[in-house]
Amino acid sequence: MNLMSKEVELPGAFILGAGAVSSKTVGINGELMPLVLTEAEGRPAVNGSYFSSINPVDGKCLQEKYSDRFHDCDFGLLANLYACEGKPGKVIEVRACRRTGEDSLVSCMRKTMEEHYGEKSMALGGTFVLQKGKAKIHIMPREFSTCPLNTNNDVDNWLRHFEVSAPLIFQTVMVSRDPGLDLRVEHTHGFSHHGEGGHYYTDTTPNTVEYLGYFLPAELLYRIDRPTETHNVGRD
Ligand SMILES: [Zn+2]
Known part of the structure; x- marks a missing residue:
């Protein structure tokens, strides 16, 4: 993430988002909740990230504070990161309760932006709290799959799914189109x-769910290390 901050021409950036842990560092697969003040001249990085993996003892969620175990700011596989200067300023506040459709809070916000901005892409990053209710999440298994995952079904069967309870703090990166x-x-x-965390799909309690979030539009969008061969498997 220190390198990312330089790549996006914001050295010393504050970064949040969603990614995977570096299996080279951690030794296993896991979900990363990056929360990093990257290094700047005269100041080392501060890593406040969390990560979740499958507990080998009981097969349940094991959430840990990254800096309790590791001292780098790496990630693996992929990450969607929102980088900012980390300064106070105006933000967009979103309060929502009750879900009336199938879409998650994030999908609702993204699709609303897509409807409004059309061909233009609008990107938003930020954080929101699931104040009441429960959410559906996944965590990758500790080991990489031994066979190729060729379909969304393959990926779904490989992932471990859990229902987790409020209060949960989510970090999101979205692009309207x-x-x-x-x-x-x-x-x-x-x-x-309370020890639960991972990749968010949506809430599972539409009648009682409550959200409070703070977001900021992005000025620039960077695609780093774009794969030459691509597919649409496992993108939700
Ligand atoms: Zn994820």
């Missing part, structure tokens, strides 16, 4: 202070 960069248009990971 892919401007032809082969993007994952929304990606949201969350952590909690």
Whole structure:
């Protein structure tokens, strides 16, 4: 993430988002909730990230504070990151309760932006709290799959799914429409202070769910290390 901050010409950036842990560092696969003040001249990085993996003891969610175990700021596989200067300023506040459709909070916001901005792409990053209710998440298994995952079904069967409870703190990066960069248009990971965290799909309690979030539009969008061969498997 220190390198990312330089790549996006914002050295010392504050970064949040959703990604995977570096299996080279952690030794296994896991969901990463990046929360990093990247290094700047005269100041080391501060890594406040969390990560979730499958607990080998009981097969349940094991959430840990990244800096309790590791001292780098790496990630693996992929990440959707929102980088900012980390300064106070005006933000967009979103409060929502009750879900009346199938879409998650993030999908609702993204699709609303897509309807409004049409061909133009609008990207948004930020954080929201699931204040009441429960959410559906996944966590990747500790080991990489031994056989190729060729369909969404294959990926779904490989992932471990859980229902987790409020209060949960989510970090999201969304783009209203892919401007032809082969993007994952929304990606949201969350952590909690009661040991649950992972990749967010949606809430599972539409009648009682409550959200409070703070977001900021992006000025620039960067695609780093775009794969030469692509597919649409596992993008939700
Ligand atoms: Zn994810």
